[in-house]
Amino acid sequence: MDPDEFRRAGHAVIDWIADYWATLEQRPVTRADPPGTVAAALPAAPPGHGEPVDAVLADLDRIVVPGLTHWQHPGFFGYFPANTSGPSLLGDLISSGLGVQGMLWATSPACTELETVMMDWLAQLTDLPGKFRSSGSGGGVIQDSASSATLVATLAALHRASGGRWRDAGIDRRYRAYTSVHGHSSIEKAVRIAGLGSDGVRPVEADRETHALRQAALRAAIEADLAAGDVPAIVVATIGTTSTTAIDPLPEIGAICAEYGIWLHVDAAYAGAAAVCPELRWAQAGLEYADSYCFDPHKWLLTGFDCDAFWVADRAELVEALTVLPEFLRNAASESGAVIDYRDWQVPLGRRFRALKLWFVLRWYGAEGLRAHIRSGVALAARFADQVRADERFELAAAHPFSLVCFRLRADDDTNAELLARVNRTGRVHLTHTRVGDRYTLRLAIGSPQTAERHVDEAWTLLTAAADDLLAR
Template sequence: MTPEDFRKHGHELIDMIAEYLEGVAEQRIVPDIDPGDVRAMLPEHPPTEPESWESVMADVERVVVPTITHWQHPNWFAYFPSNTSYPSILGELLSAGLGVQGMSWVTSPACTEIETLMLDWMQELLDLPDRFRSTSEHGGGVIQGSASEAALVAILAARWRATDAAVNADGDTGRLTAYTTSQAHSSVEKGLRIAGIGSDRIRIVDHDDEFAMSPSALAAAVDADVAAGLVPFFVCSTHGTTSSLAFDPTDAVADICAERRIWLHVDAAMSGIAALAPEYRWVNAGVDRADSYATNPHKWMGVNFDCTLFWTADRAALLGALSILPEYLRSQAAESGRAIDYRDWQVPLGRRFRALKLWFTIRLDGVESIRERIRRDVSLTQDLASWVGDDDRFEIVAPHPLNLLCLRLDDGNEATDALIDAVNSAGNSHVTRTVLDGRSALRVSIGARTTEREHVDAFWAELARLTPAAS
């Protein structure tokens, strides 16, 4: 492809993306296909000669667009929002075009310093504690790929600190124990496994009637492990659990962690972004006492995946766990202490210029437009909750302070599961199922960029139509 071809086809591709996003509401949200159908639509063997741009784009239209799941659809109420925006797409395009490798300051100074600035901007915009700023004595932030990666690096830092760095030499994690609830994201257990903490050293702490961690149960579990000669080292407190949007009582949890010198990580993957709006900054309760914190602009802020913001108040532990310095990566800038090498803040060596899409979004869309979208989504969720609450066929099964509503039919699990299947089979909207203390629930997550009141109205009308009459 020549530069002239690139210019021509690049414009065509931008047009295609804009047309897709503006017309995504016309798509069936989830394709009606079986595993293997997509591959069967394409040649089994690679081409022997270059193909034309027109041929490739014909297959994009014929194969790709009809067989993807349309996360940007206004009737997307499943899992969580995975928003994108035009500025974010352009920032991603610029990152790809520049093609820098930002593993260290010296390999691309702008990549490092704009990322540091973006973490400080977001610390300010979210009203997070100053101990997370890059200019603080012990803290700082970095962009991770996902909340799963953020949890893993927090676990590794906690492991390093709890063993006084010995784990780097002997790999011994046999006495370390970790604590979370059944409502925490599965990535916490996955990260612990990767870090060598087996399931027999992971404590699932009881939760209360609102699915939030019980501090007394945590204290009892920690005390029992200490009495048994084990070493409690890591607690994950969740602000907005995936299943039910529960908020663990981080202040009370922090009291226990401080007494035992346990690393406290707060996972606020989706809900932390709500703090952009001042009236929702209660989502930050207790974060000022956390050792690490993560939230995802790639869910509810319009920054396309992947973009997780991770802060720590103990960067020495993070660097102790993750920094390895062969001769070919040494630089005077880093050794002088004047520059950050973000390769030491993550698992991979390489890193893309992800800060560009965050920078573009904040500057081109403005923060106020994002705040208004958050307020809109919360308002629509509360309206839906009021309609559900007035219908005696339904039961709301968890608190709904933000943009997730969990509901079920009074007729029980089988009827609720059948309703979920009916909604998704109809293809007009998409929801997900969860189980809360043995009871099936239909999760309605409102947060797609294009969702407006008319879409929630239509969803409720369909839900009511598909629900059997009260017996």
């Protein structure tokens, strides 16, 4: 594909994406085709000769799109949002076109330096403690996901807790990690990968009303492990848990971690984006205690997956835990100590130029544009919660400080599960569920930039209509 062919094909692809976005609202959010439908429509063998882009786009429409769940749909209210936007896509396109490797400063200086500045911009936009800025001992890096950020934090914490022996001699004692019973599943996965086993995680009791980690239970778990000769290595606190967006009490947790010398990692994968709005920064009170912190611009900040913003208070600890330097990577810039080599801040060696899409997003929207997007989601969630609150057949299952509303019919679990299934079968909206207080609970998460009041109101209309039918049985 020469440059002229690429130009023609590129115009066709951009037109296809623009048309897709323009017609999203008319499409069903999901389809109910049985497993294997897409695979059965594909040829059994790869083509023997090349095909034109028009043929590929035709099959994209015919085979692939009907089998998608449309995460950018204004009626997609499942999980947490996974935003993208025009500026993000354009930045990603340029990143792919450049095809540079950012593993070392020397392999692409602009790739590293733009990322460092973007992380400082984000830290400023969200008013993070100064220790996370690159001008001091800390700094930020873009990981692929909060799961990877938790793994990297766990490895750094083990390095500290073992006095460096973890890197050189492996696991020589029983090290422990702590998180709320509502902590993300990636925490257990990180602990497994780090070699501590599933029982290396201590699930800590949460408050029954707020669903936040109980600091007294955390202290008790730490003291019990110390008494048994185990080593507390890391506490993972959450701002905005997956089930309900509960907020763990960082000031109290941080004080406990400081007292016992335990690494504190704060996972704000979804809710951290809210801190671009000054009125929502109360949720990160106590963040000054954290050794590391992350949130995902690819969830609620209009930046396409993958883009997790991860900061550490002391980058030297992280680099010391993860660095491996074969001869073929040695270079004068790295040995001078004057540059950052992000390969030492992550598990893989190679890394894409993710900072470009973040740069495009921050420059296109600006701080006020991003704040408007976050505030819109919060307002729409409050509108939906008011509708739930006004209908005596329904109840809210948890607080809704951001743009997630957890609710249920005042009925048994089976009825609520059927309510969710019926609403999702309409193809107009897509919700997911969790369990709150061991009861089946529906989740409505708002985040698409295309979602407006009419889409939230349509979701409520569909829910009440299905409830009318179910409760009349």
